[in-house]
Amino acid sequence: MKSEIKKICCIGAGYVGGPTMAVFAYNCPHIQINVVDINEDRIKSWNNPDLSLLPIYEPGLAAIIKKCRGKNLHFSTDIKKHIQNSDMIFISVNTPTKTKGIGKGKALDLKWIEKSARQISNYAKNNTIVVEKSTLPVRTADTIKKILESVNTKEQNPKIKRKNFTVLSNPEFLAEGSAVDNLQNPDRVLIGGDDDSSIEALKGIYLNWIKNEKILTTNLWSSELSKLTANAFLAQRISSINSISALCEATGADIKEVALAVGMDSRIGNNFISAGPGFGGSCFKKDILNLIYLCDYYGLDKVSKYWQQVIEINNWQRERITNIVVNKLFGTISDKKIAILGFAFKANTNDTRESPAILICKDLIEEGGNLRIYDPKVNSKQIEKDLSCIQNQNNLDKEIGNWKFVNSIEKASEDADGIIILTEWDEFKNINWSKISQKMRKPSWLFDTRLVSNTNEAKLFGIDVWSLGN
Numbered sequence: 076m077k078s079e080i081k082k083i084c085c086i087g088a089g090y091v092g093g094p095t096m097a098v099f100a101y102n103c104p105h106i107q108i109n110v111v112d113i114n115e116d117r118i119k120s121w122n123n124p125d126l127s128l129l130p131i132y133e134p135g136l137a138a139i140i141k142k143c144r145g146k147n148l149h150f151s152t153d154i155k156k157h158i159q160n161s162d163m164i165f166i167s168v169n170t171p172t173k174t175k176g177i178g179k180g181k182a183l184d185l186k187w188i189e190k191s192a193r194q195i196s197n198y199a200k201n202n203t204i205v206v207e208k209s210t211l212p213v214r215t216a217d218t219i220k221k222i223l224e225s226v227n228t229k230e231q232n233p234k235i236k237r238k239n240f241t242v243l244s245n246p247e248f249l250a251e252g253s254a255v256d257n258l259q260n261p262d263r264v265l266i267g268g269d270d271d272s273s274i275e276a277l278k279g280i281y282l283n284w285i286k287n288e289k290i291l292t293t294n295l296w297s298s299e300l301s302k303l304t305a306n307a308f309l310a311q312r313i314s315s316i317n318s319i320s321a322l323c324e325a326t327g328a329d330i331k332e333v334a335l336a337v338g339m340d341s342r343i344g345n346n347f348i349s350a351g352p353g354f355g356g357s358c359f360k361k362d363i364l365n366l367i368y369l370c371d372y373y374g375l376d377k378v379s380k381y382w383q384q385v386i387e388i389n390n391w392q393r394e395r396i397t398n399i400v401v402n403k404l405f406g407t408i409s410d411k412k413i414a415i416l417g418f419a420f421k422a423n424t425n426d427t428r429e430s431p432a433i434l435i436c437k438d439l440i441e442e443g444g445n446l447r448i449y450d451p452k453v454n455s456k457q458i459e460k461d462l463s464c465i466q467n468q469n470n471l472d473k474e475i476g477n478w479k480f481v482n483s484i485e486k487a488s489e490d491a492d493g494i495i496i497l498t499e500w501d502e503f504k505n506i507n508w509s510k511i512s513q514k515m516r517k518p519s520w521l522f523d524t525r526l527v528s529n530t531n532e533a534k535l536f537g538i539d540v541w542s543l544g545n
């Protein structure tokens with residue numbers, strides 16, 4: 076197959092497709108890149124002249140979009156046209172866990188992948204290289220190949236020319252909040268496939284800014300499984316440290332000290348051992364569920380149970396936090412005001428997918444609490460969607476609580492009995508506790524689930540403090 080790539084199409088303008096293609100465009104001014112999506116609003120936002128209104132917030136992203144958009148980076152809903160014109164097509168569509176049918180709750184729903192593959196099969200020109208970017212179950216490339224080749228089986232009509240496709244797996248390892256930096260300086264780039272010249276073509280793109288030693292080539296299945304395994308290992312570290320946080324609370328050990336001591340062992344390292352309210356994000360839970368589904372499918376019962384436990388600890392940690400809040404506030408939060416600081420699943424992103432805040436807030440509302448939610452980047456519409464209940468200031472049913480979006484820490488704290496920090500945003504590190512303590516109702520509580528606030532200062536101003544793992 077060809078090796079010089081001049082035009083790229085990326086199907087899916089989401090958290091993966093958008094930033095990835097922006098960094099490609101930035102580093103490869105000689106390549107024309109079209110990012111396409113069925114979602115018209117999303118494409119409109121990517122084309123918005125006001126860069127503060129891009130659909131995704133990532134540090135450094137707006138500057139790249141400003142530089143490349145309209146030059147070699149374009150956002151469009153004309154999927155057919157851009158598939159037809161491209162030498163290489165990336166699939167970056169969403170792959171959520173199935174909510175019904177076979178594999179419900181575990182397997183990935185591949186309907187968007189299948190649809191993309193069919194579109195490529197119909198419109199792409201001969202010799203197009205198809206690259207899987209979305210996280211996929213192992214052996215999905217097989218499915219994609221079969222669909223792509225389906226055009227070739229309609230051979231009754233001699234006018235339909237046989238098309239050749241190769242499929243490569245090029246999993247994304249970017250973490251939200253640092254996506255641009257991760258793409259610009261990756262630990263490694265993984266390319267799985269069996270067609271050498273297609274691999275070389277994709278490698279050629281990355282070589283524009285990444286050293287050869289960092290580009291790893293494997294077979295397709297190793298590449299797909301590596302992505303799942305990397306995410307499962309990272310999530311496992313978080314569940315491990317979170318399980319120990321509960322033991323610290325029971326014994327008088329301090330989770331920060333334990334993590335420091337453990338992480339200084341060079342065999343272990345200090346990344347991904349910060350205790351918190353549980354991991355969120357679009358990948359970890361989904362990928363582990365996918366791994367579990369694979370293990371079940373291949374009859375590896377013990378392995379399946381092993382990974383299941385990582386998810387169970389994660390669920391348990393979130394429930395544990397809700398219980399602690401309710402217990403500390405005298406066993407009931409009915410009619411009490413609670414400030415929720417942070418709703419995103421981690422700092423520096425506006426993404427809330429699988430955020431621990433969702434379950435914790437739902438449980439607190441169920442317990443009758445009146446939540447005042449503040450997040451520097453998540454908007455109230457998104458929170459409304461996640462909590463599946465609209466903002467309600469005058470709830471007549473006092474048994475069930477309500478929530479309201481506010482735009483500052485101060486507003487969230489007014490008359491609050493408790494403040495819960497759920498995301499590690501920088502501005503929560505330097506809260507002025509002298510000012511905030513005056514706004515709260517007494518006795519006032521601070522629950523720091525991310526270990527970011529100055530708890531000594533909060534105590535100094537008369538606030539009772541519970542911090543995770545202490």
Ligand code: UDX
Nearest residue numbers: 247248249250251347348349351354355356358420421
């Ligand atoms: C993850 C992987 O890191 C990335 O390589 C993959 O491609 C996609 O999934 P992401 O979900 O964006 O990225 O964020 P990540 O930084 O991995 O954090 C995931 C969750 O774990 C967050 O909720 C975060 O708060 C939590 N976390 C992370 C901890 O609780 N403690 C830690 O020490 C690290």
Ligand code: ADP
Nearest residue numbers: 087088089090091092112113114168169187190
């Ligand atoms: P991710 O985090 O994997 O990028 P997102 O949900 O943020 O997931 O983005 C996936 C994008 O893919 C969405 O904007 C969705 O509209 C788009 N998409 C899904 N199916 C198709 C399709 N067949 N053609 C074009 N875009 C699609």
